[in-house]
Amino acid sequence: MARRSKGRPVDGIVLLHKREGISSNKALQQAKGIYFAQKAGHTGALDPLATGMLPICFGEATKFTQFLLDTDKTYVVRAKLGERTTTSDSDGEVVETRSVNVDKAAIQAAVDSFLGESDQYPSMYSALKYQGQPLYKYAREGIEVPRKCRKINVYSLTLDEYDADNEEIQMTAHVSKGTYIRTIVDDLGEKLGCGAHVIMLHRSKVGHYPSEKMVTIEQLEEKLNQAKAEGLEPSTYIDQLLLPMDSALVDLPAVEISTQQGIAFSHGQVVVCGDVPEGIVKVLADGQFIGIGERNVDGHLKAKRALATNQ
Secondary structure, three states: OOOOOOOEOOOEEEEEEEOOOOOHHHHHHHHHHHHOEOOEEEOOOOOOOOEEEEEEEEHHHHHHHHHHHOOOEEEEEEEEEOEEEOOOEOOOOEEEEOOOOOOHHHHHHHHHOOOEEEEEOOOOOOOOEEOOEEHHHHHHOOOOOOOOOEEEEEEEEEEEEEEOOOOEEEEEEEEOOOOOHHHHHHHHHHHHOOOEEEEEEEEEEEOOEOHHHOEOHHHHHHHHHHHHHOOOOOHHHHHHHOEOHHHHHOOOOEEEEOHHHHHHHHOOOOEOOOOOOOOEEEEEEOOEEEEEEEEOOOOOEEEEEEOHHHO
16 A cells, blocks of 8 residues: 655745754755645755755755756855864864964955866865765764865855954855855965854855745744634645746756647657757746756657656
């Protein structure tokens, strides 16, 4: 006998404003519980210290999380100069203290040196896995393991403030996927010769999603309680905050097919239609999003990820 899924089928994306002090998984579970959703996943972990945009994908939207993982991100970061820590942020232990003998011009020059493409080694305090275990678990045990260097791109990095009295700086960074802001701050501190670590980190944007669309757990709970107080379905107001699944795919070209072709597509059949662009495409059947596909060797459309609701 098949096991029934706990929760209700919910499809869509909510832009959660993660608060400081909790893990991304904890935030995910809280949102999943409020929506009473059968299935949910987040797209790119934020450290407990960090706040800001954490897209939560529900139901069928989880099929497209990779597109949000792969997109660029924007952060506001505040760093303390003169101290280096084990984790490159204020959650770690101070391992080195040095005097700060820099001026704004020197900081600006060092900040500018990070622009463009470069190689970055992930922090040992990251969620990347080595032999099935997150790196941070090895780090907590004092074990150093091999890490692969990765290509990153810093599209912009601005020095927004230099507080000389408190030896702190604040920057805004627009970076490619997989970029560790803590590592940039640690490397910046070494360039300046004084050391540095993150004391505040806020993710303001993921791809094209604007910050004004973010909602907190408290706001979701308030909407849930409002519906209950008015005798409405609990989902009435919180479901209005869900973004469409294909909002994660705005950069993909779209291919339009008929309803009949959409049925075939959803069953994994190749669809013969007009020109299908190279690469991944967003597929619409009579204007309704039904999944993503790609061009096969014959130039026809084949399914890559089809929505189960259209089968």
